Amino acid sequence: MKKVFLLANVLVALVLVIIITRSILIDRAQVIEANYRQLENATAALAEHAQQTLMALDLGLTVVEQTGSDNMSDLQALNTAVVSRQAAAANTYAFYVLDRNGTLLATSRTPDPMPVDLSQYSEFTAQRDGRHEGMYIATPRLGTVGFAENQWVINVSRRITAADGSFAGVAAASMSLDYFGDFYDALRGDERSALGLLSSEGRVIARSPFDETLMGQDYSQNSQFPDVQGSDDGGRVTDLATSDGMPRLSAFRYAWNRSLIAYANTTEAEALLEWQGRLLSKISIGLLIMLTFTGTSAATIVLAQRQQHFAEQTLRTQQRAQAFVSAAKAEVETVFSAISDAVFSLDREWRFAFLNPEAERVLERPAAELMGKKITEEFPELTETGFYESYREARGKGESVSMERYYRPLQKWFVINAYPHEEGMTVYLQDVTRQKEMEERLHHAQKMDAIGQLTGGIAHDFNNLLTVILGNIDLLSTHLESAPENVRGQADVIRIAGERAAELTHRLLAFARRQPLNPQQTDINALVQEAKHLLARTVGEDISIELACGHDLWPAIVDPYELQNAILNLAINARDAMPEGGKLTIETNNASVSQEYADEQGVTAGDFITIAVSDTGCGMTAEIAAQAFDPFFTTKDEGKGSGLGLAMVYGFAHQTGGHVNIYSESGEGTTVRLYLPRVDGDNDSQYQAGPDRVDASGGTGRILLVEDDDLVRRFAVSGLQKLGYEVSDFADGAQALEALRLAEDRSQPYALLLTDVVLAGGLSGREVAAGAVEIDPQLKVLFMSGYAENAIVHHGRLDPGVNLLSKPFRTADLAQKIREILDS
Missing domain, CATH: 1.20.58 (Methane Monooxygenase Hydroxylase; Chain G, domain 1)
Structure with missing residues (x-):
């Protein structure tokens, strides 16, 4: 009996041991799995926080980079750019720009920084050596200058590329490491857990708890780091970024184009x-x-x-x-x-359970008004965005969901990241309306620039052809005075077609910002009053013209002749919008553009003189107004407009250093406002209204002509000889310089060098001119060009002292320009 009782007790004990052991092992696995899920949720939050923070920072650097790419020598523009970006960033110490040697060029903290050498830091060397595309994130270090001195910072940078594709410098920002640390400290659970960011190479970027000895430490030799690098998005490991040798549970997730790794871990004992x-x-x-x-x-x-x-x-x-x-x-x-992002929580019934202050601001509703109420009832228009369908899908699969939606009632774009959990869903909401607008403006500017480069590139050869066509038709017309009327009529048709083609090319160059400008100190009121007489003949008697000239108007620095063309184009557009007649108003005023308005509109801050041209015509819808400055866009009937009038005005305004905007409502008329830069400092060149035309008669003297286009050279030689000049013509610069040396030896000097800017044979027109003046310092120089080349034009303006004859030109234009130079 005792044996039976003993055997029964043994069997019961074995069964209990098996049951309890199995239960313990299952429970342990569930606990480990629950901890891993919590760690994965934490890494998702960390990755999202890093993504949103760096996205805003990268947008700011892109603006500074674009400014530097346009002109690294314009320190005022660089300072304006870095100061405006710093004003919009709460988590940075400073935005700054380094030149191609790594020397501090501009910083948001002082308008005139000391030339500190930062070439040894990785945010510079990575961009200089081309080791990284886009924004580079350096490992943390102690700051050395300014507000960041002795503070832990994370420096980020973007490469600045010059127009020729070469390395021009670096746009960078110093971000406070505490910005990440404070967020991580709040999310970290127990004392033995850790949260942080690693670079894709395995170096520590940020960590909680903070330990300065671990900043930048390399964990790439960790036995499991290759598994992390081989993952598509995220996963689980046991010993990622551990520093105390204790067994840990770790989860990770990639962020910022796989260049960062967000991780969270806790000790196995704690779990x-x-x-x-x-x-x-x-x-x-x-x-x-x-x-x-x-x-x-x-x-x-x-x-x-x-x-x-x-x-x-x-x-x-x-x-x-x-x-x-x-x-x-x-x-x-x-x-x-x-935190800076809007966050709210919904329970299983779609009711608001929590809203942070940023969510109240973004949604424009107080938390007290929304708590406990259903989002479907308070924001019914969300049904148009597909948000509810994405919510249900996320809840059903237990997976997070990301989307970008436009919410019509608030007129805002949102990036939405929703994370489901057992009690409902937590939603991160980021207002990206301003970012979308800036991206749209950047896209528009890039599109306009691309079209400008395409159309401007055709101008050189086209203007050569037009020079030959118009010049020869002028010469031919003198021989047709006694010809039959129909023959003379055909010659006139050729001339008119050539002049229209020249005007079209002129507009293309103006739009492409390749028209060489000769800015002068200009009284805008006087110019507008002078232009009124021309406008009256252009718009017709059924349209009245009213001038409203502002008092004490600042002088503008602008090419007056190109400005007259711009006003004429605006008046023609206004005339076409008033087929039954109406009123054309031209108003001038002083205007100061604040930095805040400039940032919102993507323009330059400062003092401007404005010219507003308004009509009482049919107006435009918002959709049409948005495309009005696009080249070749027109609402006129086919054959009644080139679509280049407003595009030319747009290109001229921006090349001048100003900008232009348009306001119109359907049926209410249109106003186009030009912003022209105010004279800054002394400027001796001053426009005089109604200049007298210089005598266009010929003369005597020797002219050295350099032109690689055979047809243009033959036309120029014929025209110069007809004017009485002795001409030596050459197709390349080397031959011309040799002829000039021989002429000096025989004491037969040339009076003028007439050279194209772009030449075949290895020497440019500018180089030929420099060599010629070195041989004969008394020699005068006149350039010809059908395209604004960098050799004689910088920032859209002729270099000081440069004389230019723009193609296409006629014999009379050639005669007048030569007389101006020889008689000066």
């Missing part, structure tokens, strides 16, 4: 702490069951006492857990209230 408590309980239960089976009434009493004690212990454990959950919830709400 299993709750499980260990249950382990003891389960073993105790097994022993109690065993004692019940084999024991006596006394054992039964002991069992009851132990069960009571276990229940009390369990109750206390639950109470501690509830207190911990409440504290954690309060801490998370504090974190969400402090």
Whole structure:
């Protein structure tokens, strides 16, 4: 009997051991899995935080980079760009620009920085050596200058590329490491857990808890780091970025184009702490069951006492857990209230459970008004965005979802990142309306520039052909005075067609910002009053013209002749918008553009003189107005407009250093406002209204002609000889310089060098001119060009002292320009 009883007890003990062991192992696996999920949720939040932070920072650097690409020598524009970006960034110490040698060129903290050498830092060398595309994120270091001195910073940078594709410098910003650290500290759970960011090469970028000895430390030799690099998006490992040698559970997720790794880990002991408590309980239960089976009434009493004690212990454990959950919830709400993104939570019934202050601002509704109410009822227009469908899909799959949507009632673009959980969903909401607008303006500017380069590139050869066509038709017309009327009419048709083609090319160059300008100090009121007489003949008698000239108008620095063309184009557009007649108003005023307005509109801040041309015509819809400055866009009937009038005005305004905008409503007329830069400092060149035309007669003297286009050279030689000049013509610069040396030896000097800017044979027109003046310092120089070349034109303006004859030109134009130079 004792053996049977003993055997039964042994069997019961074995069954209990198997059951309890299996239960313990399953429980342990579930605890590990739950901890991994929590770590994965934490890495998702870290990755999203890094993505949104760096996206805003990269946009600011792109603006500075574009400014530097346009002109690295314009320190005022660079300073304006870095100061405006710093004003919009709360998490940076400074934005700054380094030149191609790594020397500090501009910084948002001072308008005239000391030339500090930063060429040894990785944010410069990575961009200089081309080791990184886009924005480069350097490892943390202690700052050395300005507000960042002795502060831990993360420096980020973008490469500045010159127009010829070469390295021009670096646009950079110093970001506070504390910005990441404070967020990570708030999200970190226990003292033994860690959160942070690694570079894709395995170096520490940010970490909580902070340890300065670990900043920049290389974990790429970690045994599991190759598994991390081989992952598509994220995953789980056991020893990523550990510093204390303790076994850990780790999760990671890639961010920022796979250049950063967000990670979270906790010690295995900490993760299993709750499980260990249950382990003891389960073993105790097994022993109690065993004692019940084999024991006596006394054992039964002991069992009851132990069960009571276990229940009390369990109750206390639950109470501690509830207190911990409440504290954690309060801490998370504090974190969400402090971060810059809008965050709100929805329960399973779509009711608002939490909104941080940024969410109240973005949604334009107070939390007290929304808490407990359904989002479907408070924001019914969300049905148009597909948000609800994405929410249901995320809840069904248990996966996060990201989307970009436009919400019509608030007229805002949002980037939405939603993370489902058992109680509902937490939503990160980022207002990217301004970013979208800036991207649209950047896209528009890039499109206009690309079209400008395409159309401007055709002008050189086209203007050569027009020079030959118009010049020869003039010469031919003198021989047709006694010809039959129909023959003379055909010659006139050729001339008119050539002049229209020349005007079209002129507009293309103006739009492409390749028209060489000769800015002068100009009284805008006087110029507008002078232009009124020409406009009256252009727009017709059924349109009245009214001038509203501002008082004490500042002088403008502008090419007056190109400005007259721009005003004429605006008047023609206004005339076409008023087929039944109306009123054309030209108004001038002073205007100061603030930095805030300039940032919003993507223009330059400063003082300007404005010319507003308004009509009482049919107006335009918003869609048409948005395309009005695009080249070849027109609402006129086919054959009645080239679509280049407003495009020319747009190109001229920006090449001048100003800008232009358009305001119109359908049926209410249109106003186009030109912003022209105010004279800054002394400018001796001053426009005089109604200049007298210089005598266009011929003369005597020797002219050295250099032109590689055979047809243009033959026309120029014929015209110059007809004017009485002796001409030596050459197709390349080397031959011309040799002829000039021989002429000097024979004491037969040339009076003028007439050379094209772009030449075949290795020497440019500018180089030929420099060599010629070195041989004969008394020689005068006149350039010819059908295209604004960098050799004689910089920033859209002729270099000081340069004389230019723009192609296409006629014999009379050639005669007048030569007389101006020889008589000066």
